[in-house]
Amino acid sequence: MQKNIANEVSTSLASPVHPLRKAPRAASLALMALAASAALVLSACKDDQPAKSGAAASTSPAAGSSVTAAAPGKSADASQDSVAKLNAYTEAYNKIIGTFGLPETRDRYYKANIPAKRATDSVSISDGWVDIALEQFKKGRALPAGGFGELDKAADQLIAALDKLVVELKDLDVYYTSKAYKDDNLAKGKAKDAEVRGHFEASLGALKNFNDILSAEQKKRDTAMLAKLKDSGDLLGYSTKLAxxxxxxxxSLFGDENDISNPAKYTQGDTIVASLESTLADQRKQYAAAKDKQPSPDSGHESAGSRLVSLVGSYRDLKQSKKASDYNSMVKNYNSAVESANRISR
Structure with a gap:
């Protein structure tokens, strides 16, 4: 899934501290609903002015304050705090949907099929890196930034769900790794199975809700970011971000297995692809023109564009095959484009 260009006027889009958000991949046999809410996250630079409807509007000096001379500095600090919080949440999100993240750990646990196992079987599970992502969410939640009430509430719900899951996974990882299940005839593992599955589903539900709200917060800035890049003459940055x-x-068109067999989705998809291919053609033109200038453009623009071309190819495979594996190829190519954009130097 997953998963998320800076407002600053430059020819670059993002850096490791201004991450784009990845999209989560689908499960091996069926699309996860979580994938439908994957959204591009393009966070602001520390010295940019955020959209009035975003977090900074609530983190500027309080109404009724008589300290007018300090307002610009306070506003700048609020902007930086907002960016830092969104970046932290974005990085936590990328971690939890990535390698050894929540979806993968959940899939591996379900495939273990504990209820069908015997004590004589070789049984193992993985606790993944869910605990690492959980700590990142907690750090993001602790950052001071106003105006994120709904997002912070969603983070609280996600953190609470993940806390319960991580405790169970850590305990069961020791249980299975030490083969203690051979002593109790797998009694503990089977007794805990329904509870663990419940924690997985609660965590995935909370993650989807968090993702929806985070996406909405970040999309508030997209139109303004694109306009600023275009108005500044940074047409390479503009076309890469737009693509x-x-x-x-x-x-985001495809949220479940029904979507990949729905002809209406491909009618919509064909329209998006036509726009995307036009944007990519312009991006290649802008990149070629920029190569003749100094400083030369970051090759991340070219890499991101190349992966998006592959994304279009995977979409056409999906349109023909209607297989979840081809959707997963789309997500893989999109996430590779995100990674390339995140490596563009600032």
Whole structure:
């Protein structure tokens, strides 16, 4: 899934501290609903002015304050705090949907099929890196930034669900790794199975809710970011950002297995692809023109564009095959484009 260009006027889009958000992949046999809510996250630079409807509007000096001279500095601090919080949440999200994240750990646990196992079987599970992502969410939640009430509430719900899951997974990982299940005839493992599955589903539900709200917060800035890049003459940055945004729109069309067999989705998808291919053609033109200038453009633009071309190819495979594996290829190519954009130097 997953998963998320800076407002600053430059030819770059993002850096490791201004991450784009990835899209979660689908499960091996069926699309996860979580994938439908994957959204491009393009966070602001520390010295940019955020949209009035975003977090900074609530983190500027309080109404009724008589300290007017300090307002610009306070506003700048609020902007930086907002960016830092969104970046932290974005990085936590990328961690939890990535390698050894929540979806993968859940799939591996379900495949273990504990209820069908015997004590004589070789049984193992993985606690993944869910605990690492959980700590990142907690750090993001602790950062001071106003105006994120709904997002912080969603983070609280997600953290609470993950806390319960991680405790159970850590305990059961020791239980299975030490083969203690051979002593109790797998009694503990079977007794805990329904509870653990419940924690997985609660965590995935909370993650989807968090993702929806985080996406909405970040999308508030997209239109302003694109306009600023275009108005500044940074047409390479503009076209790369726009292409990534259109790629995310294509990914987000498909939320479950019914969607990949729905002809209406491909009618919408064909429209997005036409726009995306036009944007990518312009991006290649802008990149070629920029190569003749100094400083030369970051190759991350070219890499991101190349992966988005592959995304279009995977979409056409999906349109023909209607297989979840081809959707997963779309997500893989989109996430590779995100990674390339995140490596663009600032």
């Amino acid at each position: 990534l945004q259109q790629g995310e729109e294509l990914i």
